[in-house]
Amino acid sequence: MLGLLALVAGGMVLLIVWYLFSNALPVIEAGRLAAFFTDSLWQPRSQRDPQFGVVSMLVASFLVTLLAVALALPVGLAGAVFHRFYAPPVLERWNRRMLELLIGVPSVVFGFWGLMVIVPLIVRLAPHTSGQSLLAASIVLGLMILPIIALTSQAALQAVPPAQLQAAAGLGMGRARTIWSVALPAAKGGIGAGVLLALARAIGETMAVVLVCGNIPQIPKSLFDGIRPVTSTIALEMGYATASHKALLFCAALILVLFTALLVGWLSFRKVESDPGTGGA
Amino acid sequence: MAAFAFTACGKKESGDVVVLTGASTIAPIIVDVAKRYEEAHPGVRIEVQTGGTSRGIADTLSGVADLGMASRVLTDEEAEKLTAYRIAADGVCVVLHKDNPINDLSKQQLIDIYTKKETNWSAFGGPDATIVVANKADGRSTLEVFLGFVGLDKADVKADVVVGENLHVINSVVSNPNTIGYVSIGTAATEAQGGTPIKLIATDGIAATTENVASGTFPITRPLTIIEDAETSPAAKAFLDHLKSAEINDIIEKHFFVPVN
Amino acid sequence: MTPPTPRARPVAPVWLDRALAFAGATAALLSFGLFAWLVWDLARLGLPRISWTFLTGEIEDAGRSGGIGPLLVSTLLILVCCLALVIPLGTGCALWLSEFVRRGSLAARLVTGGVDLLASVPSIVFGLFGMVFFGQTLKMGFSILSGGLTLACMILPILVRTTLSALEALPADLRPASAGLGLTRTTSIVKLLLPAALPGIVVGITLGIGRALSETAALIFTSGYSIRWPSSFWDSGRALSVHIYDLTLNVPQSGAMASSTALVLLALILVVNSAAVALSEHWLRRRHQTS
Numbered sequence: 001m002l003g004l005l006a007l008v009a010g011g012m013v014l015l016i017v018w019y020l021f022s023n024a025l026p027v028i029e030a031g032r033l034a035a036f037f038t039d040s041l042w043q044p045r046s047q048r049d050p051q052f053g054v055v056s057m058l059v060a061s062f063l064v065t066l067l068a069v070a071l072a073l074p075v076g077l078a079g080a081v082f083h084r085f086y087a088p089p090v091l092e093r094w095n096r097r098m099l100e101l102l103i104g105v106p107s108v109v110f111g112f113w114g115l116m117v118i119v120p121l122i123v124r125l126a127p128h129t130s131g132q133s134l135l136a137a138s139i140v141l142g143l144m145i146l147p148i149i150a151l152t153s154q155a156a157l158q159a160v161p162p163a164q165l166q167a168a169a170g171l172g173m174g175r176a177r178t179i180w181s182v183a184l185p186a187a188k189g190g191i192g193a194g195v196l197l198a199l200a201r202a203i204g205e206t207m208a209v210v211l212v213c214g215n216i217p218q219i220p221k222s223l224f225d226g227i228r229p230v231t232s233t234i235a236l237e238m239g240y241a242t243a244s245h246k247a248l249l250f251c252a253a254l255i256l257v258l259f260t261a262l263l264v265g266w267l268s269f270r271k272v273e274s275d276p277g278t279g280g281a
Numbered sequence: 282m283a284a285f286a287f288t289a290c291g292k293k294e295s296g297d298v299v300v301l302t303g304a305s306t307i308a309p310i311i312v313d314v315a316k317r318y319e320e321a322h323p324g325v326r327i328e329v330q331t332g333g334t335s336r337g338i339a340d341t342l343s344g345v346a347d348l349g350m351a352s353r354v355l356t357d358e359e360a361e362k363l364t365a366y367r368i369a370a371d372g373v374c375v376v377l378h379k380d381n382p383i384n385d386l387s388k389q390q391l392i393d394i395y396t397k398k399e400t401n402w403s404a405f406g407g408p409d410a411t412i413v414v415a416n417k418a419d420g421r422s423t424l425e426v427f428l429g430f431v432g433l434d435k436a437d438v439k440a441d442v443v444v445g446e447n448l449h450v451i452n453s454v455v456s457n458p459n460t461i462g463y464v465s466i467g468t469a470a471t472e473a474q475g476g477t478p479i480k481l482i483a484t485d486g487i488a489a490t491t492e493n494v495a496s497g498t499f500p501i502t503r504p505l506t507i508i509e510d511a512e513t514s515p516a517a518k519a520f521l522d523h524l525k526s527a528e529i530n531d532i533i534e535k536h537f538f539v540p541v542n
Numbered sequence: 543m544t545p546p547t548p549r550a551r552p553v554a555p556v557w558l559d560r561a562l563a564f565a566g567a568t569a570a571l572l573s574f575g576l577f578a579w580l581v582w583d584l585a586r587l588g589l590p591r592i593s594w595t596f597l598t599g600e601i602e603d604a605g606r607s608g609g610i611g612p613l614l615v616s617t618l619l620i621l622v623c624c625l626a627l628v629i630p631l632g633t634g635c636a637l638w639l640s641e642f643v644r645r646g647s648l649a650a651r652l653v654t655g656g657v658d659l660l661a662s663v664p665s666i667v668f669g670l671f672g673m674v675f676f677g678q679t680l681k682m683g684f685s686i687l688s689g690g691l692t693l694a695c696m697i698l699p700i701l702v703r704t705t706l707s708a709l710e711a712l713p714a715d716l717r718p719a720s721a722g723l724g725l726t727r728t729t730s731i732v733k734l735l736l737p738a739a740l741p742g743i744v745v746g747i748t749l750g751i752g753r754a755l756s757e758t759a760a761l762i763f764t765s766g767y768s769i770r771w772p773s774s775f776w777d778s779g780r781a782l783s784v785h786i787y788d789l790t791l792n793v794p795q796s797g798a799m800a801s802s803t804a805l806v807l808l809a810l811i812l813v814v815n816s817a818a819v820a821l822s823e824h825w826l827r828r829r830h831q832t833s
Contacts, residue, residue, distance in 0.1 A: 002642060005634030009702060010653035012695055013660040019671050045419045046436045075569045082566025095570065097812070102577055103752035104811035106783040109804050112452070112790050113580055119456045128411040130441040131457050146573055148749070155704070155745055159711035176558040190707050197703060200662035206759050207665075207787065215418065215443035226442060231664045235759070236445045238666070239305070239333020240420030242356060246335065253667050260662040265655055300684075305792050308767065309604035328778055330684055330767045331788075345678070446791040471794035536604070537794075 017257060024251035026244065036255060042217040042233065044248050054252050056219045058259060060227035063220070064137045064209065065202040069149075069195060071142035076149030077191065084157040085179055096154065099147040107144065111211030114140035119212060126224045132214035135223040140212050141205060145198035152197065156190025157183055196267060203260055206231040230256040297516035302330040303337020303350030305446070306465065307505050310369070311350060311524075313532045318523055325516060334422070338363065341510050347517035349508040353422030365506040368524050369538040372466035373423050373430075373501040374489030376451060378458035379478040383407050387485055392431050394461060397439040402459065415453050415462035416440035422503050423447070427463050430484075430501045448472075454479050466491060466499075467537030495539045505538060581808070588801030596802060601769045605789050606796045610803055612771045616686060616779025617755065617810070619772060620765055623690020624697070624754050625747070631694070632701030632750075633743060637731060639702075640709040641717075654706075661699035668696045669763040677764060684778035689765025696760055697750040704749065708742020709735065737829060744822045748815040755811055758787045782807045 027033060032052065039053035083092040115132070118139050123131035160183050168178040184191075214226020215236060234249050241249055301311055308331040315327035330346070337349030338359055355365055375386060383405055386394075393399040394412055403409045416438050417424035428435065442460070444450050450462035451472050466489050469481050481489040484500060493499035507524050509517070523529065530540035599609025635653065643650045672692030682688040712735065720730035736743075758781075766778035767788075780788075782803055789800035 002634045002638035005631055006638040006653050009631055009635035009660075009698055010656035012698065013656045013663065015675070016660070016663055016667065016671050016695075019674065020667065041436075043419070043436055046434060048434050049436050075572055078566045078569035079573055081562065082570045086563050086566055087570070095574075097815075098574065098577060100748050100752055100815050101808055101811055103749060104756045104808060105580070106756040106758055106786050106804065106807065108758055108783075108787045108790050109580075109584070109800075113583060115449075115452050115456050117579075117583070123457045130413040130415075130453070130460065132442050132453065143576060146576075150573065151745070151749065152704075152707075155707070155742065159707070159742075161713070174555075174559060176555070176562045179562065190711075193703055193707060196658060197661055197700065200658065200699070203662050204664040204667075210445065211449060214441070216440065228443070231666060234664065234666050236418035236443070237420050238670070239336060240353070240418075240422075241335050242359075242420075243339075245420065253664065257659070257663060257667070261659050264658045264662060305788075309788075309793055312767075312769065313604060328684065328766075328768055330778070332763055336763075448791050448794060451794075468794045475795040477795075 017254070020250055020254040020257065024247055024254045026247040027251040033251070036251065042228075044237075044245050045242075052248055053217070054230070054255055056217050057228055057230045057233060057252065058256065059219050060134075060213075060217075061203055061229040061231070061256060062259075062263075064134060064141060064213065064227060064229055065199060067134070067138035068141035068145055068202045069199055071138060072146040072149050072198065073195060076146050077153050079150050080153035080157055081179055081184075084154060085175060085183070092154075096151065099151050102147040103151075105144075107205060107208035108211070110140055110144050111208035114143075114208065114212040122224065129224045130214055130226060131224075132212050132226055133224045134213070134220045134227045137209050137213035137227065137229075138223075140208050141202050144205065144208055145202050148198040148201060149191075149194050152194025153187070153191045156187035156194065159190060160186040196264070199267075200260070200264065203256070204231065206235045210235050297325045297514075298328060299325065299348065299514070299517045299520050300328045300330070300340075300346045301337075301348045301350055301507075302332060302340040302346040303508075304334045304352040304505070305331045306352045306371070307350040307368075307507075310505075310529075310532060310536050310538070313535075314524065314529050317532075318520065322519075325520070327520060335420070338508065341508055344512070347509075347514055348521060351506045351508050352503065353420075353425060354504070355508070363508045363510055365504075365508045366521065366525055367504045367506050367541050368529070369505040369533045370494055370541050371503050371505055371538050372489060372491070372494035372499045373426050373463055373503060374466045374469060374499075375461065375463050375482040375484060376454055376469050376479050377461055377482055378454050379480050380458050381407055381480075383482070384480075385483040385486060388431055391484075392433065395431065395433060395438050395440075410459045413441045413457055413460040414439065415442045415444055415450055415460050417450075417463070418443050418445045421445065423463060423465060426501055426503045451477060451479055463501075466494060471537050491534075491537060491539050504541075584801045584804050584808075586801075587798045588803075588805045591798055591802040592805060597806065600771075601785075604793045604796070605785060605799055606793065607799075610782065610785065610806065612769055613780050613782050613785050613803075614806070614810070616765065616772050617781045617783075617807075619686045619775060619779065620690045620693065620761070620781055621751065621754060621814070623687055623775060624693040625751075627691055627694040628698055628701055628750065629747065632698055632746070633705055633736075635698075635702050636705035636709060637735075639706055641727070641731065641735070657699045657702045660695070661703075663696075664759075665696060665757060666759040668692055668760040671695075672760060673763040682776070684764065684766035684768070685776045686765050686772055686779045687775040689761050689779075689781065690775075692760050692764045693754045693757060696757065697753050700750045700753060701743075701746045704746025705739065705743045708739040708746070711742065712738050737826060740822050740826060744818055747818055751814055751818065752811055755781075755807060755814075756783055757781075758783045762787070782810070 035052045036054040039051040041051040041053050043051050083095050118136050119131040122136055168182040210232040215228045215232050216226035217228040220227050230252050238249050311329050334351045334353050337351055340346035341349035447464040447468040450464045454460045487499055527542050533540045596609045598611040602608030639650055676682045676688040676691050720734050761781045761784050767780050768778035769780055772779040786800050786803050789796040
């Protein structure tokens with residue numbers, strides 16, 4: 001019975017991949033899949049020179065995700081350590097309420113706020129750019145995944161058995177050393193799972209990024225260059241695509257999901273390798 | 282609550298339901314029209330869904346929707362199976378920040394800006410600042426009519442920002458005063474009147490106003506249309522006739538578009 | 543002052559502790575500051591418009607005036623559909639992974655991998671998929687049901703992952719102990735493991751609720767755009783987040799209404815999350831009293 005539920009849960013993604021695949025089929029059948037990796041530009045509807053290069057968009061998707069995690073992880077983790085070990089419990093409780101609320105802010109609100117607040121600040125830093133850039137998208141996305149990382153880290157730190165912490169204190173390790181050598185290693189698995197969730201959320205995010213990333217399909221040379229992640233392209237073009245253009249967009253989505261599968265597979269494989277069977281059954 | 286649970290099991294109650302899907306520009310108008318129509322025609326339900334012009338086209342063809350809303354001209358292939366009826370017209374105008382001193386740009390100047398032949402506002406008597414070019418995303422009707430007017434292929438345009446929705450263009454101009462973009466006149470006029478720091482720029486000396494769109498003197502326009510396929514239900518036909526009539530003109534004007542019927 | 547201990551023991555440097563506290567406090571303050579900034583911007587524009595008529599009234603003039611009453615109801619109904627599917631499915635899947643298969647076995651890895659991958663599917667793809675699968679294949683059309691089920695697929699990974707961590711964090715000796723007491727596996731799961739893991743599961747549910755209520759792209763194509771009062775789960779109903787999206791990007795001069803709606807959405811999340819936490823605490827207390 002439970003096995004059936006697990007099968008449904010685990011198999012859902014296959015259904016979605018199949019759906020993407022069947023919609024992308026016209027492109028694959030026409031033998032145009034290679035063009036996705038060899039073309040350098042994305043101009044699917046140009047009459048004169050149609051090109052379907054998806055590489056720059058994949059790079060953009062992963063780059064912006066990586067930067068967002070790099071921004072959110074230190075802040076989220078340090079905040080979680082503070083609330084678990086230094087702050088009074090009341091503050092910790094309120095902080096958790098706040099983070100849960102922050103998760104519920106619609107992505108378009110983040111995007112719009114980023115466009116009206118973050119982008120002008122970036123324009124002041126780099127006056128010859130549009131301001132809608134890799135940097136802006138990373139900041140907005142980092143802010144969006146911050147609560148996920150903070151909450152899961154906090155839960156993971158909370159789950160470290162108090163006996164372990166007391167033992168470390170008994171050895172005279174002091175608070176900082178206890179956190180560093182006992183609590184964080186013990187919570188590593190939970191924090192990792194949170195980062196994985198945040199990573200996945202960032203790669204799949206659409207509405208927030210599209211408003212601040214500039215949507216220029218190019219491989220960025222600086223933080224101030226515009227980028228266009230795959231999801232932005234789908235959001236921008238799907239609603240107005242003709243049948244053949246639509247198949248191209250489904251194909252781009254399929255490629256993104258498959259590349260993410262490789263990344264997630266690699267990450268969770270490494271996780272299983274590195275901590276074999278702590279706790280649980 | 283019990284009654285609620287009961288209808289929840291019973292699937293939709295029968296009656297005349299007309300489903301429209303399509304362009305997000307047109308949907309808010311039809312929602313307003315539908316509200317009034319339902320009051321005048323008890324028993325008829327009008328369901329309006331958005332998702333973009335091509336969703337409207339696909340849904341009308343597949344029968345998911347009775348009618349579609351399209352803000353671009355149909356392709357030849359699409360036009361074989363569908364008929365489009367104009368219910369309103371919309372102009373596409375260039376917008377700049379209110380602080381930008383430029384008030385008029387010619388077609389040639391727009392070409393120079395959008396192909397990056399000129400990259401500084403000082404070339405047109407503006408401040409010494411880099412021009413930030415905002416272009417629309419592939420497939421948007423505003424992109425197609427604008428490129429049609431200036432006579433450029435998508436591949437010729439060198440943009441700094443690519444955006445989808447009209448309000449995204451306007452807010453890009455607000456957040457970076459050196460930006461140039463083009464949007465629906467209806468949207469831009471509403472925002473400018475409401476105090477957003479943007480201005481509508483004259484093109485080839487013709488002011489960007491709904492009056493000039495109505496009189497046909499403004500050079501860049503697009504149709505807002507309702508599309509149907511060969512199998513339209515009587516209830517949908519009746520609603521389509523209502524949309525094609527002058528009875529909805531006040532609602533169209535309230536949304537800052539130009540009535541055509 | 544404690545007297546110095548005679549035995550030499552590794553003394554942790556105080557500066558390290560101070561530095562860690564400082565870094566932590568800065569990070570906490572930074573995240574609080576950013577959040578406060580965002581909410582302040584929303585409140586400044588949106589708070590003056592919020593009133594009883596705003597909460598109960600119908601949308602007027604494409605959302606530039608009137609209220610959001612029908613949307614509040616639709617949003618809650620979408621959430622009910624979503625939770626009704628995702629809670630049993632997610633908890634069941636996590637239980638199976640933690641109690642019925644060996645960790646690291648092929649079956650467990652495939653299911654976790656599938657769930658992790660599901661988390662990274664773009665939300666707009668969920669929307670397109672939901673429209674075809676629930677809307678057309680399962681004939682639900684544009685409906686609250688179709689939207690709720692699509693959301694359930696989307697937040698499933700959050701629930702599975704958090705429930706799984708909660709179950710795995712339980713003391714390892716709980717299971718042999720319950721077997722020693724002669725409890726069957728089912729009894730041990732229902733009476734021991736689930737209650738012990740409940741706080742963790744509730745964290746997952748609150749995360750999921752936030753994610754579901756904030757979602758736009760997955761709902762535009764499934765539960766749809768209708769602003770009518772919903773009369774059943776089969777009706778199309780616009781969610782608050784979809785309305786905020788429409789106002790922000792599609793309806794000129796409606797920024798204040800978008801902010802007001804966003805504030806109501808945040809308040810709604812606060813209420814629903816507090817209810818979830820209170821409910822679980824109440825339930826746990828009752829169990830302690832009866833047993």
